[in-house]
Amino acid sequence: MDLIASTETRRQAALGKLNPSTQAVLGQFFTPAKAAALMASMLRVDDLSGTVRVLDPGAGAGSLSAALVDRLHTERPDLAVHVVAVETDPFITPYLRATLEECQATYGISYNLIEGDYLLDERAELDGPFDLVIANPPYGKLASDSPARLATAARAVDTPNAYVAFWARAVASLKKDGQGVFIIPRSWANGPYYRPFRHWLLSTTSLDMLHEFESRTKVFADTKVKQENVIVTFTLGPQIPNVTLSKSVAQDEDPIARSVPFSALVQSDDDDKIVHFAEGVSVPSAARFTLPDLGIGVSTGKVVDFRNREYLTNDLDTPGVTPMIYQSNIRSGGIEWPQAKARKPQGFIAIDDAAIRQLLPQGPYVVVKRQTAKEDRRRVVAGLWDGSSKVAFDNKTNYLHESKKPLERDLARGLMLWLNSTVLDRYFRAFSGHTQVNAGDLRRLPFPSREDLILLAKTAPDGLPDQASLDAVVAKLFSEMPDSTA
Structure with missing residues (x-):
């Protein structure tokens, strides 16, 4: 059995033994192998050199780490790879350790498994710098006075949900021109709650690719997730002129992708910095009023x-x-x-x-x-x-x-x-x-x-x-x- 197949077996075994109430609290919706492979394929690897430092916060059973390590070995066998994987649930860490040990035995990587809360752990190693970050973060509201929210605000920006807090800390830990790929709910892209985060993100990183799934249930079918998830890839640095828009029904088919101007997705005069997932969607010119304009x-x-x-x-x-x-x-x-x-x-x-x-x-x-x-x-x-x-x-x-x-x-x-x-x-x-x-x-x-x-x-x-x-x-x-x- 190869690395990806054995990791998927561990993922399913761990998922089958989770306490449903704990799973919901911790946001444990582990990434299936095909989705992990899709995410790993979206990162650029041609310009990497030397030792590549990879961060996998909220690593679960290690599916994302395994998928990225497998791709790096296949396409860039000349690279040395060091993985830092973080997991908060002690029940899950044996599965994660087994995956990382197999990555080490198969491909010769080094790794550090950190058992702790990614948002609260103060170990300097988590602050990077990292070349690559790959993540399926947990999601759940953060109270305004929660330690995790306060810690994230001190490091980067105030965030109302765990998944954007993970995203913010990961961005802050990247090296210049470092890349990240996250599978996350799409709610960050609009709405007042995420406005400060969008302003910070768009002033700090370049959005490289936005991938959406036409099905809301197939990606995490075995975890019963019904959240509308998207994949976002980004680079620490100025925004590139064009962004790749990508789409698939689920994770097990080839995406349809096209390049569009960033200005078509985030309007320069929009103070809310809403991120659109489509280009050229318009309405008749007569429809230029909002409900407040109409007194409604x-x-x-x-x-x-x-x-x-x-x-x-x-x-x-x-x-x-x-x-x-x-x-x-x-x-x-x-x-x-x-x-x-x-x-x-x-x-x-x-x-x-x-x-x-x-x-x-x-x-x-x-x-x-x-x-x-x-x-x-x-x-x-x-x-x-x-x-x-x-x-x-x-x-x-x-x-x-x-x-x-x-x-x-x-x-x-x-x-x-x-x-x-x-x-x-x-x-x-x-x-x-x-x-x-x-x-x-x-x-x-x-x-x-x-x-x-x-x-x-x-x-x-x-x-x-x-x-x-x-x-x-x-x-x-x-x-x-x-x-x-x-």
Whole structure:
């Protein structure tokens, strides 16, 4: 059995014995062999010389180290290789040690296995300098006062999640022109939480390649990860003019890659430094407004169901009951209420002040699902609510309004149609890697003017047309009309 096969056997053995609760806390989602090989293949090795120092933080069973060592031996057998591998779980370190010992016996590398918390360990060896870093870091929120977050802020930049903290420390430990490759959630690329990190990263490193997987479940299929993961390769130094965009369904097929200007992925005038994963995704020129430009607000539904169980009911004849709307009620551009076979209560009893404060006035609102899957036909799914009473929205929805009051109906319907269009969906997929559609994301999206949205509502067939018909109306309307003003 060769090194890669035996390492994969160890990975699966270790994975099978993990405590599920510990696995979730430590973020132990070990990299399969094919994904590890893909990551190792993305680093440049032609210009390396002498002894190459490799860092594998959060090494698990050693799959990434083995894949990179195997590639270096195959393509650059003249190099000496020293691996520094870090693992915090003492249950896993025997598997990692076995992998590193096999790397040493097979290819003659040297190594140091460090048992500890990568973000808190102060050993000087972890500060480099390293030629290469390869990592599948754990992910989980870091409290503002957590030691790991404070340590990362002191070394590099404030980070809200463990995976970007790993990334930041690894960058800080690279030698000049040193390279890294990380497989990570895509959430770092947009959103306010990661804005300071993006500013720091883009001023410190060059993004060399962005690789995305079309499937959200196949890469880590045996670990049940449903996070939208991407691979990022980077170099410590100034940004290169062109970045490689790469894509595959999963890790076991040849990627499709193309080179695009960095300026097409990170707009120079964007203070948020959002990193787009597509080039040339555009919307009609008439769609140059944001919701704040249009005077339209976005809020998250007020009702947290588990905190309001006393107000929830399926008896819609109860005195004081009002409609209770969840994201599952959003169907075909409207709101299906009540649902005949709903799994959640369809009524909200609003008699006392605490309940009444969670209601919205009667009238039209656009309700948007906060949680959609990458495999869904659309990432943004919106429905029009226009009921005959006050209404309660679950906090897993966002709703569009005017100063907390209802929208004018044609405007609301135009917003719903635009949000369900393919042109909007493609734009959203280009800049957002969230598995959620957050209020902040909706505020950044491009929209036509209020007048144009009303015209869309009056032009399109009733309800939510099928996708082809809706897209045809959008294309015809906005390709033929001159730009309008808000």
